[in-house]
Amino acid sequence: MDQRTPADLLPATTECMSEWNADNCPVRDVMSHIAGKWSTLILLALSERPYRFGELRRLVPDISQRMLTQTLRDLQRDGYVARVVFPTKPPSVEYSMTPLGRSLFAPLSRVMRWATENHEAVRAARLAFDQTELAG
Amino acid sequence: MDQRTPADLLPATTECMSEWNADNCPVRDVMSHIAGKWSTLILLALSERPYRFGELRRLVPDISQRMLTQTLRDLQRDGYVARVVFPTKPPSVEYSMTPLGRSLFAPLSRVMRWATENHEAVRAARLAFDQTELAG
DNA sequence: CCGGATCCCACACGATACTG
């Protein structure tokens, strides 16, 4: 497993916060858009194969149409997702990942993988924290 | 560069959305807590070295005391950050990354690195999207 | 089938003042 320190992986660290303002900080700018409640889920789904609107809706049952539309639109705007309309009757729309989206998903999927592998450790930490808070 | 498909990196993909509910989905549960406006910035700072409260405040000038306190508390609750109080006078508090936090930061730093390297591409995609929207 | 338009609320977040 790769355990290099992040120092040599990050081009600029603290410069991103103090030197640059919020709009020009790449970390803030990119992260804030993929940090939404549904963005990572949709990217995860589209990493498998292209999906149609209704398929995505059924994949994530507790998303509203509004948020699915908005999330897909934001992901498309940032260049991660491509939207293709098929002029059938009734019309169908297919969403797929762009090369840029795939290149983002490569590191992002590692965070998701970490989440699944370390979920229990996080939950245990929360439980311990809450209990010592009550005790103190 | 590692260009493996994410399929063999993710243990479960679509199961995370439909089969599991929102609370039991590791991706949702972990991501929702590091998706805050400041969480990644604080983790980025603490990946360098431990910092005291006031130092973090000066590092990220546009964060309010309230959000710094709350973000650090949430990160501590999830087990990513350790909080050590030095009973000096006046008291000082030092925040540092735990092993769990470092293990999370390893993949997370790759997303941040991606953000810095591809920021211009994202901005260009946004610009193109907005212009074709106006034209259409 | 794929959304847009509207209304509404909860909560993330900010500003300020105050305490050990």
Place this chain on the structure above:
DNA sequence: CAGTATCGTGTGGGATCCGG
């Protein structure tokens, strides 16, 4: 110095109805 308490606001997000 390192927070807590209180209040106010912007926006992410849900519910519902409407249109192509």
